[in-house]
Amino acid sequence: MTRLGAEQRHRIRFTLNGEAIDRVCEPRMLLTDFIRHEIGATGTHVGCEHGVCGACTLNIDGQPARACLTLALQVEGSEVRTIEGLTGKNGRLGVLQSAFRRHHALQCGFCTAGILMSLDALFSRHCDANEAQIRDALTGHLCRCTGYAPIIKAALEAAAELKGGSNREAIDA
């Protein structure tokens, strides 16, 4: 049995957006803080820090998860994806991101990264996700700017695009 002492930093290995991470951290360090402060990937936002607001949502082993309710040490050996991993080729916006831009589905943008990660996880499992499924995924997020309607429109359009294989990215580029 290995007991990792509270005051020491311990080795942690996982992949972040496909890149191998091999660092150290204290047991109490949250995944949010590890990713933002140790790695410097600040796309994952920190809101309420008790799992309610959804701003810190990312992907762990293909599932959407709250980074603020996860200790960095708990993702040892996992595959983690964040908003930085959602960008398309050559730094262009991905399908979901460009749909959000077209529909003004964000204003301040604080909640956006988390919402995109939840929708990305939804679409990767249900490429034909309907409005009810999209609304259900959005219940795990708080947005105080948009009133959600443009978010739902953008998500529906992105879903149609992903399903139909049509490519708005080419138009937007």
Add this chain to the structure above:
Amino acid sequence: MKPAAFDYVRAENLDEALDVLRNEGSDARIIAGGQSLMPMLNMRLAKPRILVDIMRLDELRKIEPKQGKISVGATVRQAELLEWPPLDRELKLLSLALPWAGHAQTRSRGTICGSIAHADPSAEMPLTLLALGGEIVLRSARKRRRLAARDFFLGVMATDRRDDELIEAVEFPSTGNRRCAFREVARRHGDFAIVACAAVTTGRGVRFAVGGVADMPVCREFDALGGGAVDDALNEFAWDLDARDDFHATARYRRDLVRMIGRELILEVTR
């Protein structure tokens, strides 16, 4: 909003985890999915000296039907049970209630047993376990014991679990042909329930359980009710729950919900 410092043990087998609990007692806390415990740690409502991560224990990641019950192991995540193919047939009530337990983003990591260990009075898993007359299997380095859900929950986040015990599994009686219904009122789908209700048919009538009102989920049998008798019995139940006003709702609103949802659910399962 950061946890106080703690030592961290990543248990490789069940005995290791039980040893830590035996040696450290109340200073140690088990962490599985962490979706109930992490908010407590972040807000420093819980400050364990040592955290024992049991999620690597594949021996506890089992959903097993046995003798009319479905045993759900300590590391089975809520999303995994929700996706268990026979769920709708074996545990209809869970297939109705699980989508209300947190959000997809928390069910992906939170466990069934973790929610029961946490014993939030408004949580869906304790409510459904109680409504179905399920059992909790507690394990310590010394022994294993079983406890009925009605004896396990003692109050707000208080249970009969001893400091050296962990929940090894919970057992839900299979719902089979019994009819089930579930309904909940919350400010936002997936938030803590203002009132959550479950109804299950029994041989004699209906077992009706309510969460979010009293200090723990409470259930009552409603036998062969006709006409206005249902309303009278529900009214009595609503008052007996001793609802209180809080930030989210008044006691009166909660009693109204119990009466109204109760009537709907009892009709739904007995129709």
